[in-house]
Amino acid sequence: MILKSKLSIIEVERGLIRNEGIPLGFIITDRNVFERNKESLKNRKEMFVIEPGEKSKSIEIYMQILKKLSEIDFVERIIAFGGGVVGDIAGFVASTYKRGIELIQIPTTLLAMVDSGIGGKNGIDIGLKKNYVGTIYQPKKILIDSSFLDSLPEKEFSNGLAEMIKHSYIMNKPKLERFCKKVNKNDKDINEIILKSAEVKIKITEKDTKDNGLRKALNFGHTIGHAIELLHNLSHGEAISIGMVKEAMLANKIGLVKQDKIDSLIKSFEVNGLPISWPKGASAEKIIEIMKYDKKGAFLFAFDIKNHNKFINEKTVRDFLKEDIDLND
Ligand SMILES: NC(=O)c1ccc[n+]([C@@H]2O[C@H](COP(=O)([O-])OP(=O)(O)OC[C@H]3O[C@@H](n4cnc5c(N)ncnc54)[C@H](O)[C@@H]3O)[C@@H](O)[C@H]2O)c1
Numbered sequence: 001m002i003l004k005s006k007l008s009i010i011e012v013e014r015g016l017i018r019n020e021g022i023p024l025g026f027i028i029t030d031r032n033v034f035e036r037n038k039e040s041l042k043n044r045k046e047m048f049v050i051e052p053g054e055k056s057k058s059i060e061i062y063m064q065i066l067k068k069l070s071e072i073d074f075v076e077r078i079i080a081f082g083g084g085v086v087g088d089i090a091g092f093v094a095s096t097y098k099r100g101i102e103l104i105q106i107p108t109t110l111l112a113m114v115d116s117g118i119g120g121k122n123g124i125d126i127g128l129k130k131n132y133v134g135t136i137y138q139p140k141k142i143l144i145d146s147s148f149l150d151s152l153p154e155k156e157f158s159n160g161l162a163e164m165i166k167h168s169y170i171m172n173k174p175k176l177e178r179f180c181k182k183v184n185k186n187d188k189d190i191n192e193i194i195l196k197s198a199e200v201k202i203k204i205t206e207k208d209t210k211d212n213g214l215r216k217a218l219n220f221g222h223t224i225g226h227a228i229e230l231l232h233n234l235s236h237g238e239a240i241s242i243g244m245v246k247e248a249m250l251a252n253k254i255g256l257v258k259q260d261k262i263d264s265l266i267k268s269f270e271v272n273g274l275p276i277s278w279p280k281g282a283s284a285e286k287i288i289e290i291m292k293y294d295k296k297g298a299f300l301f302a303f304d305i306k307n308h309n310k311f312i313n314e315k316t317v318r319d320f321l322k323e324d325i326d327l328n329d
């Protein structure tokens, strides 16, 4: 299956890379992905393998990659082969090395297939400041081989599902009802729903490449989500699942969304093993405190395509959080 957008070409097929091989170019990957694909990588010399995890999105690793690149005469393109961490640092390398060379994303996590591998945002962290330095630079192609999901841990699969459910809620693509039935890696329609979800990200990006408007709609669930991700021991997918439920309830309170849509959202998370309730010990005051310093702006919410950057005053948010967290206890 193929989708040609103005920004990038997205191809999805089981076996796409395993059968046809990785295109020529300088490969950036991580150790986990390398270990699982030794056979197809064994003859590739132009490669840099990072340690798995967010810590590798650093200026030091960026420098090490540039040093390795500088030892090679001609580099045709950069291939990002891995999850979002690899995609982010490789994208930054591709956009800055010799003022930018071709980039191909080969995502191996579900999150990278439908979210981080698409839309061109890249970056590295400076200490605790996430994505502090980066650019927006579109990959020429995103080549998605769904067979990479076979080895992906369930927890990582769920992280991607949470973002897919977000896309469905925002644009009903694939239909939100699809997620009311559990999604498994080997479902018949897996390629189709990955492509539809990827389409939401690329279409929204196409309309707002630089993230000044519509792209903020992708932040649905992330205002509350980021706060509880920081405060509690939750994965990104878990945090934004709770965030989406709670933000949808807040939207319902001010008349922006109907209850039946929230019911479908809740069911989608439940059948797919994602949480919907506040974590133990959640505190309205602590959440409010973090929201005040949200780097995307204080008390700004993305509820839907139209209301994608809506300011809600602090008192309304506080009252909602207090009441809802009390109910949870
Ligand atoms: N650029 C963007 O638009 C954007 C959007 C969302 C998130 N992000 C970034 O993405 C990163 C998170 O990405 P992620 O969730 O893919 O995490 P990740 O890249 O850390 O991958 C998760 C884990 O899965 C392993 N892995 C990858 N593919 C595998 C496979 N096929 N089989 C088994 N294990 C595999 C990795 O080695 C890693 O341990 C964060 O740094 C975040 O900031 C970027």
Ligand SMILES: [Zn+2]
Binding pocket: 163, 222, 236, 240
């Ligand atoms: Zn997210």
